[in-house]
Amino acid sequence: MTETKTPSKLEKILRSGHLAVTSECGPPRGTDPKAITKKAEMIKDHVDAINITDNQTSVTRLCSLASCIHIKLMGLEPVIQMVTRDRNRTAIQSDILGAASFDIFNILCLSGDHQAFGDNPKGQNVFDLDSMQLIQTVRHMRDEGKFLGGDEINRPPRMFVGAAANPFADPFEIRVPRLAKKIAAGVEFIQTQCIYNVEKFELWMKLARERGLHEKVFILAGVTPFKSAGMAKYMKNRVPGMDVPEDVVKRMSGVPKEKQPEEGLKICIETIQRLKEVEGVKGFHVMAIEWEEKVPEIVEKSGLYPRPKME
Amino acid sequence: MIVAKQKDIEEIIEEVKDYNKILIAGCNECVTVCEAGGKKEVAVLASALRMYFMNQGKDVKIDEVTLERQCDHEYLEEIRKMIDQYDVVLSLACGVGVQFLAEKYISTPIVPGVDTCFMGVTEERGVWSERCQACGQCILARTAGICPVSRCAKRLFNGPCGGSTKGKCEIDKELDCAWQLIIDRLKELGRLDDYEQLTPIKDWSTERAGGPRKVVREDVRQ
Amino acid sequence: MRLQYPTNIKIICLPCTGKVDLIHIMRAFEKGADGVYVAGCLEGTCQFNTGNMRARKRVEQAQKILEKIGIGGERVQMYHLSSSEAPRFVQIAEEMTEKIMALGPNPIKIAGKKKAA
Numbered sequence: 001m002t003e004t005k006t007p008s009k010l011e012k013i014l015r016s017g018h019l020a021v022t023s024e025c026g027p028p029r030g031t032d033p034k035a036i037t038k039k040a041e042m043i044k045d046h047v048d049a050i051n052i053t054d055n056q057t058s059v060t061r062l063c064s065l066a067s068c069i070h071i072k073l074m075g076l077e078p079v080i081q082m083v084t085r086d087r088n089r090t091a092i093q094s095d096i097l098g099a100a101s102f103d104i105f106n107i108l109c110l111s112g113d114h115q116a117f118g119d120n121p122k123g124q125n126v127f128d129l130d131s132m133q134l135i136q137t138v139r140h141m142r143d144e145g146k147f148l149g150g151d152e153i154n155r156p157p158r159m160f161v162g163a164a165a166n167p168f169a170d171p172f173e174i175r176v177p178r179l180a181k182k183i184a185a186g187v188e189f190i191q192t193q194c195i196y197n198v199e200k201f202e203l204w205m206k207l208a209r210e211r212g213l214h215e216k217v218f219i220l221a222g223v224t225p226f227k228s229a230g231m232a233k234y235m236k237n238r239v240p241g242m243d244v245p246e247d248v249v250k251r252m253s254g255v256p257k258e259k260q261p262e263e264g265l266k267i268c269i270e271t272i273q274r275l276k277e278v279e280g281v282k283g284f285h286v287m288a289i290e291w292e293e294k295v296p297e298i299v300e301k302s303g304l305y306p307r308p309k310m311e
Numbered sequence: 312m313i314v315a316k317q318k319d320i321e322e323i324i325e326e327v328k329d330y331n332k333i334l335i336a337g338c339n340e341c342v343t344v345c346e347a348g349g350k351k352e353v354a355v356l357a358s359a360l361r362m363y364f365m366n367q368g369k370d371v372k373i374d375e376v377t378l379e380r381q382c383d384h385e386y387l388e389e390i391r392k393m394i395d396q397y398d399v400v401l402s403l404a405c406g407v408g409v410q411f412l413a414e415k416y417i418s419t420p421i422v423p424g425v426d427t428c429f430m431g432v433t434e435e436r437g438v439w440s441e442r443c444q445a446c447g448q449c450i451l452a453r454t455a456g457i458c459p460v461s462r463c464a465k466r467l468f469n470g471p472c473g474g475s476t477k478g479k480c481e482i483d484k485e486l487d488c489a490w491q492l493i494i495d496r497l498k499e500l501g502r503l504d505d506y507e508q509l510t511p512i513k514d515w516s517t518e519r520a521g522g523p524r525k526v527v528r529e530d531v532r533q
Numbered sequence: 534m535r536l537q538y539p540t541n542i543k544i545i546c547l548p549c550t551g552k553v554d555l556i557h558i559m560r561a562f563e564k565g566a567d568g569v570y571v572a573g574c575l576e577g578t579c580q581f582n583t584g585n586m587r588a589r590k591r592v593e594q595a596q597k598i599l600e601k602i603g604i605g606g607e608r609v610q611m612y613h614l615s616s617s618e619a620p621r622f623v624q625i626a627e628e629m630t631e632k633i634m635a636l637g638p639n640p641i642k643i644a645g646k647k648k649a650a
Contacts, residue, residue: 085465089512111472114464116482125465132469133512148512166473174471174494177507181469185509193473240474240481320601351556355598358559363602365641368648 005188006142008105008160009077010049012310013283014189014218019276020283021304022079022191022220023295024051025071027062033070036062039292040071046299047286048307049077049106051191055086058118065095069102078104079162083112088128089137089148096141100157108162108191109134132185135161139186161186165219166193167204168243176207183216190217191285194224196267197243198274205280214280221275222285225294226264229253265294265301272302312341312432313405314439315425317352320359326422327401331370333360334397335424336390336412337377338404345439347425348403350377356403356424372397381408387415394419429461447517447524453510455496462489468510534619538626550574551584558595558609565642568633569595570610572625578615585613605636 002015013020023043028035040050050071054064068078080099087095099107111131115123129137137148138161145156163182167175179190195201201221208214226232229252236244248267255263268286275281284304288295299305327333335353343349353375364371374397378386381404394400399420402409406427413421429441444461451458460466464482471490474481478491497503515521547553550573561569571592573585592611600606610629614621 111465111467113474114482116464127466128515129512130465130467130469131472132509136509136512164473169471169473170475170477170488171471171491171494174506181507181509184507185469240476320598324602351554354556355559358556358563359598359602362559362563362599362604362641366603366644368644370648 006105006158006160007103008049008158009310010079010106010189011160013048013308016308016310018283018308019281019304020049020218020220021047021286021299021307022049022051022283023047023286023288023292024053024081025067025292026053026056026289027064027067029059029061031062033062033067036067036070037074040074040076042292043295044074044076046296046305046307048283049079051079051081051108051285054081054083054110054112055118056113058085058113058115058120060119065099065104068099068104072102072104077106079106079108080104081108081110082134083110084127084129084131084134085112085115085125088126092129092134092137093141093147096138096157096159097153100159105159106162107138107159108164109138109187110164131163132182135163135182135185135187160188162189162191163187164193165190166241167195167201168193168197169241172200172204175204176211176213179208179213179217180211183213187217189220189282191220192222193241194222194287195271195275196248197245198271200243201275202278205278209280218282219280220283220285221272221278221281222287223268223271223275223298224287224289225268225291225298226252226260227291228257228260228264231264265298268298269301272298272304276302312344312430313407313427314345314429314431314441315342315347315405315427316345317347317356317403317425318423320356320363323356323401323424324360324363327360327399330399330420332372332397332399334374334376334390334394334400335360336381336400336402336404337375338381338402338408339377339379342403342405342425344433346437348405350375353377353403356401378404380404382411384415387412391416445518446513446515447521448514450510453505453508454493455500455502457489457493457496459489459493462487462492468513536619536623538623539630541630542626549579549581549584550588551579551581553588553591555591555594558591559598562599562604562608562639562641565639567639567642568608568610568629568636570612570625570629572612572614572622575613575615589613604640608633608636608639 004011004015010020025036025039052064052067055061064080068080071078109131115121115125138159141153141157142159145153147153165179232244232249232252235242236249252260252263272284286295286298335357337348337350337353357373357375361373378389380386394416401422401424402412403424409421409423430443431439431441434440441461446460459468463470464480465472471488475488475491478488480486480488497505550571553571558569571588573588579585589611592609595609596606612625
C-alpha cells in the first residue's frame with residue numbers, strides 16, 4: 001500500500017488496493033437537512049464515501065459544503081464537489097478552509113454546468129479558475145501550505161483531490177491527453193461520467209494504460225441505473241457528453257413499463273461486472289439520481305458488499 | 312470592431328417622447344459597418360420618429376447628423392455650434408460615443424439609440440460575432456489564434472469541458488466550442504502536443520474586474 | 534395591351550427593385566403616401582441576381598417599422614411579376630388600391646388636419 005497523504009478514508013481504501021465504491025446525493029432545494037441525511041442513511045453501509053453535488057445543472061440548492069458537514073456529523077465520509085462557476089479564488093480557498101475545518105478530506109474539482117441550464121440564466125458566472133487550476137490550487141494549499149497569494153495557511157487543509165473525466169465527450173482524441181493534464185495538475189482520483197458504452201470506455205482505458213496513467217491516478221468508473229426507457233432516451237438525446245448506445249435503449253424499451261426499473265438495474269449491475277475486468281478501474285461511482293434506495297442492491301449484486309472496514 | 316444593435320423603436324420613443332427638438336447623431340465607423348447607427352440608419356430612424364410624432368399630433372423637430380466618430384474630441388466639436396438648438400441628442404454611436412458626448416455637452420441630455428454588444432467580426436453581411444473581451448493580456452499565441460476568454464462560454468483556459476458535443480458548445484448548438492476550434496487549429500499547425508501544457512491561473516486585474524482601465528503613453532503625450 | 538389600371542397610382546421606374554432603399558419607402562409615407570408597393574421580378578429571374586430579394590427584405594423591414602409607429606405595416610407590399618405580365622400588373626394595382634382604400638388615408642394626414650383645425 002502506498003502511503004496516504006491525507007486522513008481520507010477513501011484514499012486509504014484505494015491505496016490498500018481495494019475497489020472503492022462512492023455514490024452521490026443531491027441536496028434539497030430548501031433548508032431541511034433531513035433530505036440529505038435520509039439519503040445518506042440509506043446508502044451508508046454500502047459506500048466508502050458520499051459525494052454531494054454543488055448546485056448541479058446550475059440549479060440553486062443547499063450548498064455542498066453545508067451538506068457535507070451534515071454527512072460528517074453522521075460519522076460518514078463526504079466528498080465535497082466544488083464548481084468554479086459560482087466562486088472566485090477568494091471564495092474557493094475560503095470554502096476549502098471551511099471544509100477542512102470540519103475534517104472533510106475529499107474534494108472533487110469541477111468547472112460546472114453553465115448557468116443557462118439552471119434557474120438563474122440571467123445571473124453572472126465567475127470562472128475565475130477552471131477545474132484544472134482548482135486542482136492545482138488545492139494541491140498548492142495542501143502541499144505548500146500556502147494561499148495562492150503567497151501567505152502561509154494556518155493548519156493547511158489535507159484533502160484527497162479528485163476530478164471528473166468524460167471519455168464520451170467530444171473530441172475523443174484529447175480525452176486521454178486531458179486525463180494526463182489533470183494528473184499533471186495534481187489530481188489523485190477520477191470519477192468518470194456514467195458509462196453505458198462499455199466498448200468506448202474500454203478504448204479510453206486502453207489509451208490511458210498505454211501512457212501509464214492508470215497507475216498515476218485512481219479511476220472510479222461511473223454508473224447510473226436507468227429507471228425507465230424514457231430516462232434512457234432522455235439521457236441519450238438531451239444530455240451533452242452522454243453516450244447511450246442504441247442497443248441499450250432498445251433493451252430498456254423492449255420490456256414492459258413495470259419491468260423497466262428492474263431491467264435498468266440489471267444493466268447497471270452487468271456493466272459493473274464487466275468494468276471490474278478492465279485493468280485500471282479502481283472503483284465505482286454509483287450515481288442513482290433520485291433512486292438512492294437502490295444503491296445497496298446495486299452494490300450487493302455487483303459483489304461489492306460488504307465494504308472494507310478501515311481504521 | 313464594436314458591434315451594436317439598434318434598440319427597439321418602442322424603447323427609443325420612450326426615451327425621447329417628452330422632447331420637442333431632437334438631434335439624431337450617427338457615427339461613421341463601427342456602427343455603420345454593423346448597420347446599426349450610420350447615416351442610413353439615422354435617416355430611417357428620423358423618418359420613423361417624424362411619422363410617429365405627426366401621428367400623435369405632436370410638433371417635433373428632428374434633425375440628423377453623422378459624425379466621423381464620437382470617441383474623439385475633434386469630431387464631437389463639430390456640433391458645438393448647433394447643439395443648443397436641441398433639447399436632446401439621440402446618439403446611435405456605441406456606448407463610448409454616447410458617454411463622450413455626455414461628458415462634453417453637459418447641459419444637453421444624451422440618450423442611446425443602440426445597445427452596444429461586443430467587439431467582433433463581420434462573418435457575412437448581417438451576421439456579426441464576438442471575438443475579443445479586452446482582458447488586457449492577450450494569450451492568442453498559445454491558443455493558436457482562438458481566444459478562450461471571448462469564445463468559450465466558461466472562459467476555460469484548459470478546456471474543453473465535458474459538455475462539448477460534436478464541436479458545439481453545451482449552451483447553444485449553433486455556437487462553436489472554442490476548445491474544439493483550438494484543438495483543430497493546433498492539429499493543423501502540427502502542435503497538438505502543446506495541448507497538454509497547463510495554462511496557469513489568469514491575472515484578471517487588467518480586465519473589468521480590476522476596475523475601469525486606462526492606457527497612458529507618456530511618449531506621445533503633449 | 535392598353536389595359537386600364539387605377540389612376541391613383543404613381544409609378545416610379547427603377548433599373549431594378551434592388552435599388553429601393555428603406556429610406557425611400559419611409560420618405561414616401563412621411564410625405565403623405567397612403568400606400569407603397571414594390572413590383573419586382575419573379576424569384577430567380579433578377580438580371581442582377583438578387584436585387585428583387587433584397588427589395589423584399591427591405592419591404593419586410595419597412596412593414597415592421599410602420600406597424601410599430603402606428604402607420605400600419607400592410608400599407609407597404611412586395612409583389613413579384615414578369616414585366617410581360619400586363620394583366621397581372623393591373624390585378625396588383627387593383628388589389629393594392631382596394632387594400633389601401635379599406636385602410637383609409639395615411640394617419641399622419643388625418644392627424645395633420647386635426648391639428649390645423
